[in-house]
Amino acid sequence: MFSARYGGKEKDAELNMAKVLAELSEVDSRTAQFRTSIALI
Numbered sequence: 752m753f754s755a756r757y758g759g760k761e762k763d764a765e766l767n768m769a770k771v772l773a774e775l776s777e778v779d780s781r782t783a784q785f786r787t788s789i790a791l792i
């Protein structure tokens with residue numbers, strides 16, 4: 752998964768969050784959505 756490689760070799764949640772916030776620092780409107788689905792056959 753891409754998220755597993757996003758922060759680099761140091762698997763540190765705080766460093767990853769700092770990286771995300773730094774990359775979004777110039778974005779005026781920050782929103783997010785989480786969607787999931789399941790299929791039962």
